[in-house]
Amino acid sequence: xxxxxxxxxxxxxxxxxxxxxxxxxxxxxxxxxxxxxxxxxxxxxxxxxxxxxxxxxxxxxxxxxxxxxxxxxxxxxxxxxxxxxxxxxxxxxxxxxxxxxxxxxxxxxxxxxxxxxxxxxxxxxxxxxxxxxxx
Numbered sequence: 001x002x003x004x005x006x007x008x009x010x011x012x013x014x015x016x017x018x019x020x021x022x023x024x025x026x027x028x029x030x031x032x033x034x035x036x037x038x039x040x041x042x043x044x045x046x047x048x049x050x051x052x053x054x055x056x057x058x059x060x061x062x063x064x065x066x067x068x069x070x071x072x073x074x075x076x077x078x079x080x081x082x083x084x085x086x087x088x089x090x091x092x093x094x095x096x097x098x099x100x101x102x103x104x105x106x107x108x109x110x111x112x113x114x115x116x117x118x119x120x121x122x123x124x125x126x127x128x129x130x131x132x133x134x135x
Contacts, residue, residue: 006121009050010034011041011067012083013059017106021054021083024110030117038062042070050078052101052120054113057084057091065095072099079120083108 008025010032012018018034025032033048035041039062041055053071057064064082071080079101084091092103102116 005031006052006117007031007033007048007050008052008054008117009041009044009048010054010083011036011038011059011064012054012056013037014056017056021108024108024113025054025117028114028117038064038067041067045071045075045078052079052081052117054081054083054104054117055100057082057086057095065098068095068098068100081113081116081120083113 008030010018010021010025012021012034013036015036018036022032022034033044033050035044038059041053042062055064055067064084068080068082071078076099080099081102081104082092082095082100083104083106085106087105095103101120104113104116
């Protein structure tokens, strides 16, 4: 399936980082949209219907861990990739144990991120993950 059919939602409170990720993801051929806080990101899930979410860990109000828990409860098959400047290995282990698809440290290696997105979305273009809710 063509990459442009796949949608990636970026949730990051740093507007410049979110914009860079949107541009990079679109350059790879995916559709991308950004939310600048966890609550707005959660609200966009049903509207944008992403195939994968790139989620910052450290954000004010609703942080990445709370968003991850919410998404795993409401959209359990939706791949969520934590993209964070936190270099603490215990945080990476924690979010992976909580159901994150992967943990990508900032600054982002765009080649690695492209491979992660491709793996997370393999075979999902025909039906957005947000539609695959547990009954």
